[in-house]
Amino acid sequence: DVKVTQSSRYLVKRTGEKVFxxxxxxxxxxxxxxxxxxxxxxxxxxxxxxxxKMKEKGxxxxxxxxxxxxxxxxxxxxxSASTNQTSMYLCASxxxxxxxxxxxxxxxxRLTVV
Amino acid sequence: xxxxxxxxxxxxxxxDSSVINCTYTDSSSTYLYWYKQEPGAGLQLLTYIFSNxxxxxxxxxxxxxxxxxxxxxxxxxxxxxxxxxxxxxxxVPGSQGNLIFGKGTKLSVKP
Numbered sequence: 001d002v003k004v005t006q007s008s009r010y011l012v013k014r015t016g017e018k019v020f021x022x023x024x025x026x027x028x029x030x031x032x033x034x035x036x037x038x039x040x041x042x043x044x045x046x047x048x049x050x051x052x053k054m055k056e057k058g059x060x061x062x063x064x065x066x067x068x069x070x071x072x073x074x075x076x077x078x079x080s081a082s083t084n085q086t087s088m089y090l091c092a093s094x095x096x097x098x099x100x101x102x103x104x105x106x107x108x109x110r111l112t113v114v
Numbered sequence: 115x116x117x118x119x120x121x122x123x124x125x126x127x128x129x130d131s132s133v134i135n136c137t138y139t140d141s142s143s144t145y146l147y148w149y150k151q152e153p154g155a156g157l158q159l160l161t162y163i164f165s166n167x168x169x170x171x172x173x174x175x176x177x178x179x180x181x182x183x184x185x186x187x188x189x190x191x192x193x194x195x196x197x198x199x200x201x202x203x204x205x206v207p208g209s210q211g212n213l214i215f216g217k218g219t220k221l222s223v224k225p
Contacts, residue, residue, distance in 0.1 A: 004156075033212060040122065042217030043157075043202065058212075090156055092213075102147070103204075103213055105156035 003027075006091050006106035013113050019078040021109050023091030030096040032074035033103065034058075034066065037088040049074055050096065081113045116140040116207040120216040127224050132190040134219045136203030141184060143205040147213070148177065148188045151200045160188070160201070190221075198223045 007022035025032065031050055035043040035058075045058030047066040055066050063085060067075045074093075078085055088110050092103040117139045126132045138146070144165050149157040163170045163177045163186070170177045176189040190197055203216040 031212070035215075040217065043215040045212060045214075048212050092157075094213075102159055102162065103157075105149075105158070107156045108154075 004091055004093055004104050004106040006089075006109050008109050009107060011109060011111045013078075013081050013111065015082060015113060017078075017081045017113075019081050019111070019113075021076040021078075021089055021091075021111070023074045023076070023093075023106055024072050025074075025093040025104070026072065027093060027095070027104065028071065029093035029104075030071070031094045031103075032068065033092040033094075034064075034074065034076045035090045035092065036060070037090055037108070043090065046076065081111075083113050085111065086113045087111060116143070116205060116214040118203055118205055118214050118216040120201075120203050120219045122217060123220050123222070125222045125224065126193050128193060128195060130193055132188075132193045132197070132221055132223075134188045134190075134201050134203075134221065136186040136188075136216055138184050138186065138203075138205050138214075140205065140207040141181070143207055145206050146177075146179060146186050147204040148175075149202040149204060149215075151202065151218070153199075157202060193221075193223050195223045195225060197221060 004025045033048040034046045049068045065077045091106040094103040120136045147162040148160040150160045174191045178187045200218040202218045204213045
């Protein structure tokens, strides 16, 4: 069974903290993505990566950074958490090797910044 | 860039058909997807259609694609309470590899 695993389902952090959200996939996928989901706004792409040590900004990268040191792991970093980063964060992965680029999603991390 | 639009809410009675609509702007989109998100969960792929197809049927699901109007729809026959979820339309623009999502349509099924 294919799997994308996010390290936490729920997180509560304080304003100003550095926050790490971890995502691991076991499908040997080249592509990995971080989205945030907010009511009425749908999914917005924060960052994505097409290969190890490679990253590209999505639509809303401000306040975030990412790290992809290994193919299976893609980390999202909030350098200094703020209350407007309270959201549901979804990680996804997909393959470059097939034409149909179906994306597989993790269960999501609901982050609350207080 | 690519823009994907869907209505935010749809309410139907159990046993009726549901039709969720989506419009997109990039005519070079190759694959078009429908994802389902149940409460508290991530997204799961429901079905997809390739741009050279007009229709795809999979059990209770029918996807219709009108390339001229850049309109995609998902029809769920005999809608059940278990179909209550948020449904996302997503496309892969011709120039990119990442998915562009609509805002999601929340389907409520009333007994």
